[in-house]
Amino acid sequence: MTIQDTTAADGILLQTSNLTMRFGGVVAVSDVSLTLRELELRCLIGPNGAGKSTFFKMLTGQLKPSTGAISFRGAPIAGDDPHAIARRGIGIKTQVPNVFDGLSVREHIWLAARRQHLDRRANDVVASVLDRIRMTHLAGAQVGRLSHGQRQWVEIGMVIAGDPDLILLDEPAAGMTHDEVLRTAEIIRDINQTKALIVVEHDMQFIRMIAKTVTVFNQGAVLVESTVDAVLADQRVRDVYLGKKVH
Numbered sequence: 001m002t003i004q005d006t007t008a009a010d011g012i013l014l015q016t017s018n019l020t021m022r023f024g025g026v027v028a029v030s031d032v033s034l035t036l037r038e039l040e041l042r043c044l045i046g047p048n049g050a051g052k053s054t055f056f057k058m059l060t061g062q063l064k065p066s067t068g069a070i071s072f073r074g075a076p077i078a079g080d081d082p083h084a085i086a087r088r089g090i091g092i093k094t095q096v097p098n099v100f101d102g103l104s105v106r107e108h109i110w111l112a113a114r115r116q117h118l119d120r121r122a123n124d125v126v127a128s129v130l131d132r133i134r135m136t137h138l139a140g141a142q143v144g145r146l147s148h149g150q151r152q153w154v155e156i157g158m159v160i161a162g163d164p165d166l167i168l169l170d171e172p173a174a175g176m177t178h179d180e181v182l183r184t185a186e187i188i189r190d191i192n193q194t195k196a197l198i199v200v201e202h203d204m205q206f207i208r209m210i211a212k213t214v215t216v217f218n219q220g221a222v223l224v225e226s227t228v229d230a231v232l233a234d235q236r237v238r239d240v241y242l243g244k245k246v247h
């Protein structure tokens with residue numbers, strides 16, 4: 001079956017086929033074929049330099065793949081510009097901060113919602129997003145006064161305010177306190193009731209809290225794809241993380 005034969009009717013949301021990204025002589029992503037179904041929550045792990053961020057950048061249009069295809073809801077999107085891909089329904093929270101200290105939580109969410117919806121609808125969306133990120137009580141707070149974790153939740157809120165069908169989260173739990181990590185896992189599980197997600201993370205405890213299927217990248221290629229328990233028990237995964245804790 002070719003990538004063009006698959007449609008939304010198969011329940012497949014995203015499919016990459018032999019996706020490859022070369023930077024000169026460096027093959028950052030090599031022949032990655034990955035399928036994500038509607039409402040899936042996929043975790044993507046792998047050691048530093050494994051190609052996870054490069055893979056995300058191809059999905060969002062920041063990078064044009066050297067070869068291979070990406071299909072989203074059955075439509076080819078590889079090489080499309082980031083705005084076009086966002087409009088199709090792929091949203092991302094990157095590791096780069098995207099908030100303004102002087103604006104309130106509500107203003108951030110409203111601005112993100114307003115890009116997608118008319119004023120009245122945007123207000124409803126803001127209320128529901130604030131509830132989903134558990135920040136209704138902090139709606140009026142300036143983002144500059146929030147904790148690191150709270151700022152991350154605002155960024156997640158800004159992504160869901162755009163109502164994407166697929167949400168990419170790049171290390172959402174990085175730098176968080178234990179309580180913030182627990183809350184983030186809860187927020188992500190809640191979002192997954194209505195949205196598909198791909199989450200890149202290094203924190204294995206966090207992965208255990210949210211993961212169903214885990215895809216392991218190593219040296220640009222998919223090493224293993226399985227349940228969280230099977231992946232963490234896999235000797236090949238242990239070998240690539242040699243010297244690092246994977247449980």
Ligand SMILES: Nc1ncnc2c1ncn2[C@@H]1O[C@H](COP(=O)(O)OP(=O)(O)OP(=O)(O)O)[C@@H](O)[C@H]1O
Pocket residue numbers: 023026027028029046047048049050051052053054055
């Ligand atoms: N713009 C670029 N030019 C040249 N090489 C690059 C570029 N971007 C990434 N690479 C290389 O591609 C490989 C994959 O990098 P990438 O950042 O995708 O890995 P990663 O799995 O996201 O790592 P980390 O977990 O550290 O974020 C690395 O060898 C990296 O040095």
